[in-house]
Amino acid sequence: MPSQPAVLAEAADALWGAAKTGHYIPPLRATYPGLDAADAYAIQRRNTERRLAAGRRVVGCKIGLTARAVQAQLGVDQPDFGVLFDDMSFGDAEPISMQRLHQPKVEAEIAFVLGRDLDMGNPGHADVVKAVDHVLPAIEIVGSRIAGWDIRFVDTVADNASSGAFVLGGSPRLLREVDLRLCGMVMNRRGEPVSVGAGAACLGNPINAVVWLARTMAALGQPLRAGDLVLSGALGPMVPVAPGDVFETHINGLGSVKAVFETAAAVAKEST
Ligand SMILES: C[C@H](O)CC(=O)C(=O)O
Numbered sequence: 001m002p003s004q005p006a007v008l009a010e011a012a013d014a015l016w017g018a019a020k021t022g023h024y025i026p027p028l029r030a031t032y033p034g035l036d037a038a039d040a041y042a043i044q045r046r047n048t049e050r051r052l053a054a055g056r057r058v059v060g061c062k063i064g065l066t067a068r069a070v071q072a073q074l075g076v077d078q079p080d081f082g083v084l085f086d087d088m089s090f091g092d093a094e095p096i097s098m099q100r101l102h103q104p105k106v107e108a109e110i111a112f113v114l115g116r117d118l119d120m121g122n123p124g125h126a127d128v129v130k131a132v133d134h135v136l137p138a139i140e141i142v143g144s145r146i147a148g149w150d151i152r153f154v155d156t157v158a159d160n161a162s163s164g165a166f167v168l169g170g171s172p173r174l175l176r177e178v179d180l181r182l183c184g185m186v187m188n189r190r191g192e193p194v195s196v197g198a199g200a201a202c203l204g205n206p207i208n209a210v211v212w213l214a215r216t217m218a219a220l221g222q223p224l225r226a227g228d229l230v231l232s233g234a235l236g237p238m239v240p241v242a243p244g245d246v247f248e249t250h251i252n253g254l255g256s257v258k259a260v261f262e263t264a265a266a267v268a269k270e271s272t
Pocket residue numbers: 063064065066067070107140142156161162232233234
């Protein structure tokens with residue numbers, strides 16, 4: 001049974017407050033034991049509307065929970081999605097302020113940029129392949145407003161799929177130039193490998209994840225559109241971020257992208 005609107009509003013307010021204050025909250029599933037997936041997306045939508053009202057612009061979607069191991073950990077057999085906004089976007093090697101992040105972790109991903117709308121009913125693989133304009137290497141900086149990342153499906157969905165920020169590489173490639181299933185990924189922190197993986201880790205092929213999202217959004221009556229960015233899901237394990245960290249991700253056939261986080265001294269200066 002769907003939760004009462006007052007419960008959804010209270011949960012959305014709690015996440016919003018945690019993002020503003022940095023006082024992270026207990027898991028929603030513990031505070032509101034009846035919450036289901038539909039409730040969680042309704043909570044996410046409330047805060048999306050709040051961000052839009054504050055002048056932020058939607059630039060696309062992120063897909064999460066695409067790795068079978070992570071799905072098993074959270075007890076689900078499907079991915080989830082969150083909304084990407086203009087102010088989450090950082091360029092290759094552009095310094096990222098720690099102040100705006102919440103318990104940040106990084107993941108290496110493949111970003112898709114669409115050149116056509118996917119507004120047909122139940123889009124398929126051929127539709128998605130035709131609609132992709134280009135792909136890019138990306139680093140997603142995930143975050144959680146839930147204390148200690150103690151999340152299950154409803155907690156992360158409500159929290160905009162634990163999104164935070166993202167960095168895109170600067171050299172777009174065409175889909176036909178790369179085999180996304182086979183491309184290997186290594187992420188280094190100051191030269192040391194901290195996460196390795198491959199395209200196949202993302203639902204067998206990152207294109208499968210984009211098909212899942214395209215179908216989901218079409219079914220919701222909010223189809224993916226030309227110009228939308230899609231972060232397709234992690235290719236390897238998430239890695240916690242500390243101030244001053246620099247992560248470089250290389251994805252075979254796609255090139256490299258670097259995420260640079262401000263130092264502890266800069267964090268201290270910002271908070272005085
Ligand atoms: C909890 C996050 O959704 C993880 C994520 O972004 C991913 O699995 O990819």
